[in-house]
Amino acid sequence: MPRTQLTDLQLDIVRVLWSEGEATVAEVRDQLPASRDLATTTVATVLSRLEKQNVVTRRLDGRQYVYRPTVTEHQVRRSMVADLVGSLFEGDPAALVSHLVSDAELEDGDLERVRALLQTDEGGAA
Amino acid sequence: MPRTQLTDLQLDIVRVLWSEGEATVAEVRDQLPASRDLATTTVATVLSRLEKQNVVTRRLDGRQYVYRPTVTEHQVRRSMVADLVGSLFEGDPAALVSHLVSDAELEDGDLERVRALLQTDEGGAA
DNA sequence: GACATCGTTCTACACCTGTAGTAGCATAAA
DNA sequence: TTTATGCTACTACAGGTGTAGAACGATGTC
Numbered sequence: 001m002p003r004t005q006l007t008d009l010q011l012d013i014v015r016v017l018w019s020e021g022e023a024t025v026a027e028v029r030d031q032l033p034a035s036r037d038l039a040t041t042t043v044a045t046v047l048s049r050l051e052k053q054n055v056v057t058r059r060l061d062g063r064q065y066v067y068r069p070t071v072t073e074h075q076v077r078r079s080m081v082a083d084l085v086g087s088l089f090e091g092d093p094a095a096l097v098s099h100l101v102s103d104a105e106l107e108d109g110d111l112e113r114v115r116a117l118l119q120t121d122e123g124g125a126a
Numbered sequence: 127m128p129r130t131q132l133t134d135l136q137l138d139i140v141r142v143l144w145s146e147g148e149a150t151v152a153e154v155r156d157q158l159p160a161s162r163d164l165a166t167t168t169v170a171t172v173l174s175r176l177e178k179q180n181v182v183t184r185r186l187d188g189r190q191y192v193y194r195p196t197v198t199e200h201q202v203r204r205s206m207v208a209d210l211v212g213s214l215f216e217g218d219p220a221a222l223v224s225h226l227v228s229d230a231e232l233e234d235g236d237l238e239r240v241r242a243l244l245q246t247d248e249g250g251a252a
Numbered sequence: 253g254a255c256a257t258c259g260t261t262c263t264a265c266a267c268c269t270g271t272a273g274t275a276g277c278a279t280a281a282a
Numbered sequence: 283t284t285t286a287t288g289c290t291a292c293t294a295c296a297g298g299t300g301t302a303g304a305a306c307g308a309t310g311t312c
Contacts, residue, residue, distance in 0.1 A: 008213050009300070025259075042301050044260070049299080063308065064259060077214050077225055084210050085231075087134050088203050093226050094236040094243075099203055100219050101243050105211075110220040117220075117227050135270070151289080168271050170290070175269085189278065190289060 002054035002071050004079035010055070012036060013046055014069055014076070017056060022068040024061075128180035128197050130205035136181070138162060139172055140195050140202070143182060148194040150187075 006014060016031045017023055023031070029043040047067055050056045058065040081093075089095035100106050106114065132140060142157045143149055149157070155169040173193055176182045184191040207219075215221040226232050232240065 007299070011213055038300090039302050040259080041261090041303075045301075046299085048261085074229075078229060078231070080210065080214060081222070081225060081231065084206065087137055088206060092236075093231045094239045096207070097223055097226060097232070097236075097240050098243055099207060100223060101240075103200075103204060105204070105207065105219045106223070110218075110223075113220045114223045114227075117224055133269070164270090165272050166289085167273070167291095171271075172269085174291085 004055075004071055004076050005083060006055070006076060006080070009036070009046060010050060011076075013043065014050070014055065014071075015073075017067055017069040018073050022066050024064050024066055026064075028067070130181075130197055130202050131209060132181070132202060132206070135162070135172060136176060137202075139169065140176070140181065140197075141199075143193055143195040144199050148192050150190050150192055152190075154193065 012032055013028055016028045020027065020031070025040060025044045025047060028047065029038060029040050032038065032043070047056060047058075051058055051067070055071055056067045056069050058067045060066075081096075085091055085093050085096050089099070101111070101114075138158055139154055142154045146153065146157070151166060151170045151173060154173065155164060155166050158164065158169070173182060173184075173191075177184055177193070181197060182193045182195050184193045186192075207222075211217055211219050211222050215225070227237070227240075
């Protein structure tokens with residue numbers, strides 16, 4: 001199985017793939033956040049490393065590779081959140097929520113939204 | 127200001143300092159989770175790096191150093207959670223809660239606890 | 253056909269982390 | 283006083299990441 005702990009740069013790159021479905025090195029480079037002014041080779045390097053780690057696959061199209069993610073944003077979120085919960089909240093996700101709520105990380109509007117969420121979910125999570 | 131993004135090992139080490147208030151290298155090593163069977167020098171190395179990064183301070187006591195954390199668990203949680211929210215949930219903490227709720231990361235019991243939390247917090251977060 | 257381009261792979265390098273051995277100094281023990 | 287111990291600092295090394303230049307092959311252009 002692929003690594004699903006991604007760094008910020010890796011995330012930015014894979015995010016492009018998520019939104020495009022698939023993309024070449026040049027396309028990825030062009031669609032990275034403007035704040036990332038990276039050389040094409042840099043993007044290529046990161047992409048091949050990600051391929052080695054099975055985070056993305058690639059297929060040859062003419063003379064260039066087209067990259068495609070092998071993990072969904074969902075999976076990455078799940079795994080990274082789980083990891084954080086594991087290392088910071090003794091594996092207790094409710095403790096994370098508690099932290100968010102009692103720490104003013106959530107503003108009033110957010111609280112409303114969360115309440116609504118819980119309402120919708122009243123029947124119990126899947 | 128100190129780094130507040132800590133790795134797992136760094137967390138385990140600082141956690142000892144949190145629970146002890148302060149501790150020597152040997153004490154830290156002895157109180158690490160049993161799964162971490164590290165050489166004293168390893169712990170010493172990590173601690174000096176953490177000192178360089180202002181995560182801990184130390185004072186000389188006789189011929190040994192006593193280390194003390196300069197950040198609270200609270201601060202670390204805050205900063206690390208904020209970071210995760212920033213990189214995975216576009217900075218929206220409610221999106222993280224939504225993820226937790228709709229993703230069965232929270233079990234029924236957890237949901238109850240979260241609801242209770244929100245109840246308590248009815249008046250609006252600090 | 254010669255030259256500029258594009259795209260890929262290789263190589264490189266700095267920096268961080270995990271991990272620990274070795275050396276050196278100070279102190280306690282014999 | 284010689285020796286063993288304890289503790290620190292230095293050095294080292296592998297593996298990951300961010301970053302990119304150089305080399306090389308294919309292709310498009312005059």
